[in-house]
Ligand SMILES: Nc1ncnc2c1ncn2[C@@H]1O[C@H](COP(=O)(O)OP(=O)(O)O)[C@@H](O)[C@H]1O
């Protein structure tokens with residue numbers, strides 16, 4: 001029996017690159033989709049938010065000197081591309097997925113309409129929320145927190161490049177150690193950066209726990225959904 005009936009899964013956009021320099025790595029996206037498929041087979045309702053860092057990151061690199069809001073809209077459009085790729089890969093793997101966008105691009109994807117998203121989830125379809133929150137100055141982590149709260153997900157699962165929340169950024173501090181769980185208040189007071197502050201604050205206010213785990217570790221998503229010890233739980 002899965003530990004959760006309905007989850008909001010946030011997939012790192014950057015991780016989609018696999019070992020490539022940018023874009024979508026075929027083997028990586030197929031592997032991610034199969035892991036999602038496994039948990040849907042357990043009877044868990046799955047909504048997904050995917051980032052866009054593999055295609056465009058509004059706050060860095062090529063956007064130097066650009067108007068921040070414009071760069072952020074480009075970032076949101078990158079998440080639409082990833083969402084379409086993800087949903088199409090799901091279709092190829094025999095799943096039914098629907099993409100809903102926070103920005104109106106009606107010829108390409110349907111707009112986000114909450115009751116419709118809830119209906120899809122009840123029907124067992126995977127819903128992919130594209131274009132983040134639809135607003136610049138936010139991230140897809142915040143979109144995950146927002147949509148997670150809206151659809152009544154029991155948990156936000158952040159599948160990322162690290163296997164949990166550490167005492168410090170493990171990419172910079174090799175002596176950092178991983179928490180198996182940590183409260184929101186402690187994570188915020190220690191200024192731990194795995195999720196942005198807006199997403200953290202929203203989840204804390206809504207009493208929506210977050211689980212941080214590795215997107216690279218095979219079977220990790222299933223273990224998380226089964227309530228096994230994996231990654232870090234950020235709790236109220
Ligand atoms: N205390 C911490 N514990 C774990 N990771 C951290 C911490 N502080 C910073 N990080 C960094 O946060 C990154 C994950 O967040 P993020 O950039 O939002 O990834 P994505 O959105 O692609 O999943 C990790 O690669 C890690 O280097």
Ligand SMILES: O=c1ccn([C@@H]2O[C@H](COP(=O)(O)OP(=O)(O)O)[C@@H](O)[C@H]2O)c(=O)[nH]1
Nearest residue numbers: 013014051052053058072075132133139140
């Ligand atoms: O609500 C949102 C979500 C995303 N973005 C932009 O889209 C980019 C890609 O999203 P993110 O960096 O969160 O993706 P990931 O880290 O998962 O690759 C961000 O850098 C922002 O520029 C935004 O402006 N508003």
